[in-house]
Every structure is written in C-alpha cells, then in structure tokens.
Amino acid sequence: MMRVSERTAAGAGLAAAAYHVTKRFGRTVALDDVGIEIHDGQSHALVGRNGAGKSTLVSILTGLQAPDSGKVVFGGRPAPSLGDRDGWRRNVACVYQRSTIMPELSVAENLFVNRQGRTLISWSKLRRQATEILESFDVKVDVTTPASDLSVEQRQLVEIARALSGGARFIILDEPTAQLDGPAIGRLFEKMRTLQANGVTFLFISHHLQEIYEVCQEVTVYRDARHIITAPVSELGRAELIDAMTGEPGGLSVPGATDRDLVDPAGAVALDVRNLSGDSFTDVTFQVRAGEVIGLAGSASSGKHQVAETVYGLRRSTSGAIEAAGRKVKPGSVPAALRHGIGCVPRDRHHQGLVLDLTVAENAAMTVMNKLGPGGFVPPGRMTAVGARAIGSYDIVTSGPDQPVADLSGGNQQKVVMARALAGDPQVLVLINPTAGVDVKSKESLLGVVDRAARAGAAAIVVSDELDDLKVCDRVLVMFHGRVVAEFGRDWTEHDLVAAIEGVSER
Structure with a gap:
C-alpha cells in the first residue's frame, strides 16, 4: 500500500495536498488519517465507493469545513483560514455535479457573482469583461444568455471559466460527466487536456472508471474513510482498481x-x-x-x-x-x-x-401510502415496517428507517428511490x-x-x-x-x- 507522506517543506511540484486528515461527524468517522498529493498540471482521480470519504475531502480542500486534525497546503503554502473566502477562491474551485450556476442570472452575471464588491455595476463593462474571459478559455457562449438556457455542458464550461478567472489553477471536477453524452464528454476531456498544457491542475472524481484511464495520470482510492492506494493510472489495471475500491477480489459483476x-x-x-x-x-x-x-x-x-x-x-x-x-x-x-x-x-x-428531509421509511412508502392506512393516515408501525423491508431488500446502509435520506450517500439514496419504485410491485x-x-x-x-x-x-x-x-x-x-x-x-x-x-x- 502506498501512503501519502509530506514531501519537502516547499511542496515543489504539488498544486495541492492534504496530510493526515481526520474528520468526524458525531460517532461517524468520515476521514481517518487520509492524505492526497496532486501534482502541478496533472489530472488526478479520486475514486471510492459512496461513503468512502470523497465528498468530505472535497469540502475540506475547498475550505467549507475544517479537519479535526491534519492540514491542507496549496503550492507548499498552508491553506487560508476558513473565513478568508477570497483566499480559498484564489487557490481552488469546485465544479459540482449539481451546478452552482444561478439560472435566473445571465452568463455574465454568473461569472462575476461575489466579485463586484460594493461598487456601482457598469453593465456594459461587465458584459465586455465576461466576453473576454470566455474567449480567453475558448468557451463559445453568449454572455447575455440566461443561464437557464444553457446546456449541462455549457454550464460546466462557464463554471470552469469562472474558477480560472478568479485566479485558481487547481480545479475539482465532481462527477462532471454524469449528465453528459459521449460527444460532450469527449469535448470536456479535450478542454481539460488543453488547460493542463497551460498549467491547470484537476482533481477528477468519477464513478465511471473508464474515464479515469482516458484523462487522468494518477489515481487515489479511498475505502471506508481510509486511504488505500495512490498509483500512476498506467500501472493500475481496472480489476486491481475495483479490488482496491471494494476490498473484494473479482471486480464488478454486472447481471447480464x-x-x-x-x-x-x-x-x-x-x-x-x-x-x-x-x-x-x-x-x-x-x-x-x-x-x-x-x-x-x-x-x-x-x-x-x-x-x-x-x-x-x-x-x-x-x-x-x-x-x-x-x-x-x-x-x-x-x-x-x-x-x-x-x-x-x-x-x-x-x-x-426523493424528499430529502423525510426519512428512509417515508420515502420508501411514498408510492403505497393509500395501501397502508385510510385517508392517508399511516400507523407508525406500518411505516417503519416498510422502511425496514426496504433496508433489508436493497442493502441500504443507514442507521435505521427513521434516518433522513439527506444523510445517506448517493448510492444509498438511489437504493431508496428503487425501493420506492418497487414498493407497489x-x-x-x-x-x-x-x-x-x-x-x-x-x-x-x-x-x-x-x-x-x-x-x-x-x-x-x-x-x-x-x-x-x-x-x-x-x-x-x-x-x-x-x-x-x-x-x-x-x-x-x-x-x-x-x-x-x-x-x-x-x-
């Protein structure tokens, strides 16, 4: 097993790194003494099963949460304090699977959100600067377009351009291809390669393992909140990668x-x-x-x-x-x-x-409420029984039927959706x-x-x-x-x- 250990104090050649990071939420250990080193100008993949700790690491690398112990560095320098949001934006940006683009604003307005200060806005200047930003990164989008009219691919490119224009040269891409088709994925990867050639570094998070072999140079695997392995992609076969993610030999077995x-x-x-x-x-x-x-x-x-x-x-x-x-x-x-x-x-x-604020049981029973009690009134025991049956039938990892689905990992949320769909046979x-x-x-x-x-x-x-x-x-x-x-x-x-x-x- 290859561990991540601190290199020289200068952090030469590293865009970002985390060392000995531990994070707990109550009794749950989300990260247990993990680390990662991401080299300048590379695309580094972070993979693992849902609940492995990837999202928690992203929140720490972007300054949304502080680790209980351990540290984050950018270019060999300690990360800013959590309150220094501008400092974090200069070092790192994240393009999330769920877009942070504001649909009611124009492209130009989205590019300059949180960057206007208290000065009076010159709209002509803002649109001109926005056009210059997009042109400099070869993003072909009209800056006056309402963001709600953009395709998923265009939204992602606007978010990347917004991050780079703020000074960040380290970009985290969180499931960027989840809603893209084949040609759009190819264009995204070509854009990544072009930006890498110009010194931009990516942390690439994806459940599509083939994409890692297409676009990444190194890969880090987390499992059960622990760091398992970091290796060059060229030296880690697909079966070995899946074994590292699951802790089980034999790789993926998809029913045919x-x-x-x-x-x-x-x-x-x-x-x-x-x-x-x-x-x-x-x-x-x-x-x-x-x-x-x-x-x-x-x-x-x-x-x-x-x-x-x-x-x-x-x-x-x-x-x-x-x-x-x-x-x-x-x-x-x-x-x-x-x-x-x-x-x-x-x-x-x-x-x-899903209704994220409702429990596992309430979500699983949503399509059969009329069968569980008269007039929509469902005895608590029946509701709990539906939730318990869903947990057992679909192997949902949860503390119990009463846990809010918002607290579950993405994979377990999807299992609740499946349970809801099949509840009525x-x-x-x-x-x-x-x-x-x-x-x-x-x-x-x-x-x-x-x-x-x-x-x-x-x-x-x-x-x-x-x-x-x-x-x-x-x-x-x-x-x-x-x-x-x-x-x-x-x-x-x-x-x-x-x-x-x-x-x-x-x-």
Whole structure:
C-alpha cells in the first residue's frame, strides 16, 4: 500500500495536498488519517465507493469545513483560514455535479457573482469583461444568455471559466460527466487536456472508471474513510482498481440478460407504446413483454429520456397511445401510471425521486401510502415496517428507517428511490439513469434488482448512457433525433451500439 507522506517543506511540484486528515461527524468517522498529493498540471482521480470519504475531502480542500486534525497546503503554502473566502477562491474551485450556476442570472452575471464588491455595476463593462474571459478559455457562449438556457455542458464550461478567472489553477471536477453524452464528454476531456498544457491542475472524481484511464495520470482510492492506494493510472489495471475500491477480489459483476431464459415472443404484453410523439421525439412504437427488459440508448438529444418520462406520466404526449396490460393509460398523469402498475426511478433523484428531509421509511412508502392506512393516515408501525423491508431488500446502509435520506450517500439514496419504485410491485418498471453517481458495488446491486424483477415477471425499460447498464437488457432500442433507428438483441457489441448512437450507422 502506498501512503501519502509530506514531501519537502516547499511542496515543489504539488498544486495541492492534504496530510493526515481526520474528520468526524458525531460517532461517524468520515476521514481517518487520509492524505492526497496532486501534482502541478496533472489530472488526478479520486475514486471510492459512496461513503468512502470523497465528498468530505472535497469540502475540506475547498475550505467549507475544517479537519479535526491534519492540514491542507496549496503550492507548499498552508491553506487560508476558513473565513478568508477570497483566499480559498484564489487557490481552488469546485465544479459540482449539481451546478452552482444561478439560472435566473445571465452568463455574465454568473461569472462575476461575489466579485463586484460594493461598487456601482457598469453593465456594459461587465458584459465586455465576461466576453473576454470566455474567449480567453475558448468557451463559445453568449454572455447575455440566461443561464437557464444553457446546456449541462455549457454550464460546466462557464463554471470552469469562472474558477480560472478568479485566479485558481487547481480545479475539482465532481462527477462532471454524469449528465453528459459521449460527444460532450469527449469535448470536456479535450478542454481539460488543453488547460493542463497551460498549467491547470484537476482533481477528477468519477464513478465511471473508464474515464479515469482516458484523462487522468494518477489515481487515489479511498475505502471506508481510509486511504488505500495512490498509483500512476498506467500501472493500475481496472480489476486491481475495483479490488482496491471494494476490498473484494473479482471486480464488478454486472447481471447480464444472457443469464435469464429467453422471453416468449408470444407472451403477454405488459407495455404497449404505439405511435407516440411528444417533446423531442416522434412516432415511437415498441412493446415490452412480461419478464422482458428493454434498453433505450442514444445521445442526450435523442429523446430517450423524454420517451421514458412520458410513459411514466411526467410528460404529456402530443399523439399516440400507451397501454399497460391492455388498458389505456391517461397521458401526462403520474397517478394514472401508478394505478396501471407502472413504477419509475426518475432521472433526477434529488428533485423527482426523493424528499430529502423525510426519512428512509417515508420515502420508501411514498408510492403505497393509500395501501397502508385510510385517508392517508399511516400507523407508525406500518411505516417503519416498510422502511425496514426496504433496508433489508436493497442493502441500504443507514442507521435505521427513521434516518433522513439527506444523510445517506448517493448510492444509498438511489437504493431508496428503487425501493420506492418497487414498493407497489409494479408490472412495468421505468428506470432512467438508474446507476448515475453510484459506486461500482451499488451499481451491481441496483442492476441485480432489475434482473430479479424481470425474473419475477415484471417488464422493465432501462434508459442509460452507461453501456454496463444495458447488459441487463434483452433488447436495446437506439434513438437518434427523436426516432428509434436501430434495435439490438442480447448479442450487441459496444462498437455497433456506439456507432448507432452516434448516427454512424442505422439498421
């Protein structure tokens, strides 16, 4: 095991470092004597399972929290005091998975948030300076554009430009690709390489392990609040990396459709989508039979998310029909979808899947409240029982059913969303980005739930940008510019699937 120890007092060649950092929250040890050294001009990956301590380290590296013991240095100099926010901004900036861009402000206004002081604002000067900033970092965005109109990719680039313009040369990217499609990820990586060549340093946090091999030079693994290993990426194989993250040999085991019996092509149709049109898609038709899992693949602009959200009632179709077990489903109505046995893991767990202030039990029971007690009144014992069953069935790491879901790691929050979706034993399950932002073992667990649901006779739709997620599918439909352009069976290859997603070939 390679440990992080203090180098020379000058910290030569290090953009940032943390030494012997420990942080506790009550009885929970979030970091236990950990360290990290990030070299100038590199992209350094920080990986680990949900709850490993990554987020706590980021909060300490950005000055949002002080460690109980240990220290942080930038370029060999001690970090500023917590109250010196300008000092921290000159040393480090973080682009979070959940954007800190303010949607009601323009791009120019976002670039200068907290930087105007008490002086009277000259709007023409502000817009001119904003344009100069974006041009200097080759970010092609109109500074007068409302931030709410930006794509996810544009928001991230604006945040990076804002950080660099404030003087920081060390940028933390926290799950930056979670909401990007393939081409946008490629453009982000190219931007990172260009900035690295100009002396910018990145700490790159991702659950997509392949990305680490594409863009990073070193990797540090945390597990159970401890530092496990730091090594050059070129010297650490994927299986070794997963072993370090999980503490278990054998790497990731994702359930595959080939392990299940073939679905009878004449079997009962659980979901029938006919000539469906709506926001960003046109004339989509497919059927899903009982016990079958189909995937919807495509770029971010393909319409795949919108189709899935329309099936569940989060969006209203403009034409076409949806039937569940032969009964027509009222369009644009989540309650109607639930009554027809359709459950959903939505795209955004924080805004659509969970009520963060409520407990594990309350969230898990949300779709079956009408079955637990008359008039919406649920006896506490029944609520607790639902929570306890969810914890046991989905391996949710929590102190108990009464713990607020806001206190859980991302992977365990996603398991609560899955428990909520399956609480009513739906016959059709719609899963949108079901493993986004979760660690490798949580991914294995969540996909295992899909596999078990199919074996029990449920139908499922899996919408994902991650090819591993699609291995559980019996068929994969590829969408391109709002239409289904290709269909693959269980024997799909990565080459053919990616080519269809990118519009290189249609079959």
